[in-house]
Amino acid sequence: MDWNTIFVTTVKASIGLETVVYALAAIGVNIQFGYAGLLNFGQAAFLGVAAYGLAVIVSTFGLSFWLGIVVGLAATVVLAFLLGIPTLRLRADYLAIVTIAAAEIVRLVFRSVAFKDVFGGSDGRQNFSGDFYAMNPYAPGSYGIGPIKFDERTTWVLTVGWILIALSCVLVYLLMKSPWGRVLKAIREDEDAVRSLGKNVFSYKMQALVLGGVIGCLGGFIFGLGQASIQPDLFGTEFTFYAYTIVILGGAARVFSPVVGAAIFWVLLVFVGNTLSEAVGAGVFGSAITVTQVGSVRFILVGLGLMLLLIFRPQGIFGDKREIALDAR
Amino acid sequence: MHADTTVTSKKAAALAAFEGIASEPGVPKPDPILVIEKVVRRFGGLTAVDVDHVEVQRGSITALIGPNGAGKTTFFNQLTGFDTADEGSWTFNGKPLRGVPAHRVARNGMVRTFQLTKALSKLTVMENMRLGAQNQRGENFFRALIPSSWRGQEDEITERAEELLERFKLAAKRDDFAGSLSGGQRKLLEMARALMVGPELVMLDEPMAGVNPALTQSLLGHVKDLREEGMTVLFVEHDMDMVRDISDWVIVMAQGAVIAEGPPDTIMSDNRVIDAYLGAHHDAPMSAEEAEEQLQEAEAELEAEIEEKA
Known part of the structure; x- marks a missing residue:
């Protein structure tokens, strides 16, 4: 077994593209679900419309990269309003139902044959990241410490991605320390109480939905640019559920929990996956597991790990046990 | 003591305002802060609230009582914008409030608490x-x-x-x-939090429900203090001792309508109120004549049967 490769890929996973994308998506979910108590099960759609906004403007219509970013952001905000206006006045469950359905609608529209000319069907879109890499300040070569190295393109994407994560964390920190964040947390606890104290609950919920969507959509841009291509099936419902897993793993309503949660989630997945495939390759399990089954088995093992975490540390890594104890009362 | 004199003067002022007002439902008050006109709320076929006319006197503590299911809380919800009335109108300080969302009602100075306390845990x-x-x-x-x-x-x-x-x-x-916090402390917190809004009219939905008796007196004191500070209090309550102790005026609801109003010491003996609580055809002890009458009826029936058979 090649422990060196396992070690290198695992360390790379902790700061790699997936971690960045999922961290941004999870920061958004943390604002919506962790702080405001909104069950947005359509976070994947927010990343999807942003990534497609950018890709379609650049590759389908041949317009500029920055216009693509603006369109992606605008599409995210429009989606948030479309989902929020009819549902945020209702009970929390309705938002969950509408968002999960909307996310699937968005994905199916992207991969539909009717719009193949615009969205590229199930092949998605390519050739939209040229302008982004043209801005790359890193000279060709590889960057990193010791054996952990990324090429100049990945380094550039990760640099931008981690700057966005840092900015998002600062934003969340400032907001949640402020009276604005206090209203949000209060809405999570009891909407009617907040209404009776003269706060416009609908407006705050909408602000949280839009903000969480916009931060998530940054992850959509990074996803598309990092891979230099997008496919509709990247934005399936499991994407959203991973983001929720990450938030709960880190501990809901904590500033750094989505970031650390994303790193741990991907480190676990990559470490378990690589160790398994190396072990299968070395014939450790005999014929019990084949190479093709490794992908599923790693999810089984990671799922088991997450269940153990929730049993023994239900508040997540950064959570406060006292808060969980209150729920039991 | 200075505090005592202000206490008596505020209470006296409130009581003086009610002097000579008839104990009739919908009776006009000298200086109403809240005027309600024909508020109706139906849930399907059930008319939960059908209030013709009620006024709440400024600077007083007004109790809203009634048997279970009388529509008191539903009525509260209409007034504070937590539910939409089907018909009617009401004004707070002369400002119409129908259709105004709950948060604006609170900003206008009409703040409520809830029957089940809503502490933000x-x-x-x-x-x-x-x-x-x-x-x-x-x-x-x-x-x-x-x-x-x-x-x-x-x-x-x-x-x-x-x-x-x-x-x-x-x-x-x-x-x-x-x-x-304990249940009673939560009630205190909810009341204190409502005061942070700076209300003119405080609406308390069952402030004593689930409060341990040791805290009751202190809660009562706080409610009285609200009046001393110039606020108006309208509260729903089941505890009659409390109602008698602190309220200046009592409004009685039954089956969605206001059936009586009056000062707390006389309202409990009002026939309409007794009927509402105990039912209009409650069992009174049978008098001697009634017993005799029933006996004779039964005997006559028996005799009729015997004659038929013969």
């Missing part, structure tokens, strides 16, 4: 209190990002909250989660 007691303050600059998204723009106001709010917590004997709990 995972916020500390102090955060609960701060939330009540109005016109906070830091509650705007963009200004929230610049702490210097709201710090000063936050300090003022905190100071005011500390005074109220002191008064409500919750100062020691300041940094505890509200969810860790």
Whole structure:
């Protein structure tokens, strides 16, 4: 077994593209679900419309990269309003139902044959990241410490991605320390109480939905640019559920929990996956597991790990046990 | 003592305002803060609230009582914008409030509490209190990002909250989660938080429900204090001792309608109220004549049967 490769890929996973994308998506979910108590099960759609906004403007219509970013952001905000206006006045469950359905609608529209000319069907879109890499300040070569190295393109994407994560964390920190964040947390606890104290609950919920969507959509841009291509099936419902897993793993309503949660989630997945495939390759399990089954088995093992975490540390890594104890009362 | 004289004068003023007012439902008051006109709320075929006309006197403590299912809480919900009335109108300080959303009703100075206390469990007691303050600059998204723009106001709010917590004997709990408080303490916190809004009319939905008797007296004292500070109180309550103790005027609801109004010491003996609570055809002891009459009827029936058979 090649422990060196396992070690290198695992360390790379902790700061790699997936971690960045999922961290941004999870920061958004943390604002919506962790702080405001909104069950947005359509976070994947927010990343999807942003990534497609950018890709379609650049590759389908041949317009500029920055216009693509603006369109992606605008599409995210429009989606948030479309989902929020009819549902945020209702009970929390309705938002969950509408968002999960909307996310699937968005994905199916992207991969539909009717719009193949615009969205590229199930092949998605390519050739939209040229302008982004043209801005790359890193000279060709590889960057990193010791054996952990990324090429100049990945380094550039990760640099931008981690700057966005840092900015998002600062934003969340400032907001949640402020009276604005206090209203949000209060809405999570009891909407009617907040209404009776003269706060416009609908407006705050909408602000949280839009903000969480916009931060998530940054992850959509990074996803598309990092891979230099997008496919509709990247934005399936499991994407959203991973983001929720990450938030709960880190501990809901904590500033750094989505970031650390994303790193741990991907480190676990990559470490378990690589160790398994190396072990299968070395014939450790005999014929019990084949190479093709490794992908599923790693999810089984990671799922088991997450269940153990929730049993023994239900508040997540950064959570406060006292808060969980209150729920039991 | 100075405090005593103000207490008596405010109570006396409230009682004087009710002097000579007839004990009729919908009777006009000298200086009403809240005037309700034909409010109707139906749930399918059930008419939960059908109030013709009611006025609430400014500066008084008015109790709203009635048997279970009389529509008291539904009526509260209509008035405070938590539910939409099917018909009717009501004015608060002359301002029409029908169709106004709940948060605007609160901003206008009409603040309610809930029958089941709504302490915001995972916020500390102090955060609960701060939330009540109005016109906070830091509650705007963009200004929230610049702490210097709201710090000063936050300090003022905190100071005011500390005074109220002191008064409500919750100062020691300041940094505890509200969810860790006892039921009675939550009621106190909810009332204190409502006061942070700076209301003119405080609407308390069953302030004594689930409160341990030791805390009852202190809660009663706090409600009386609200009147002393010039606020108007309208409360729903089942505890008749409490109603008699603190209210200046009582409004009685039954089956959605206001059936009687009057001062607390006479309203309990009003026939309409007794009927509403016990039913109009309640079992009175049978008199001797009635017993005799029934006996004769039964005998006549028996005789008729015997004759038929013969």
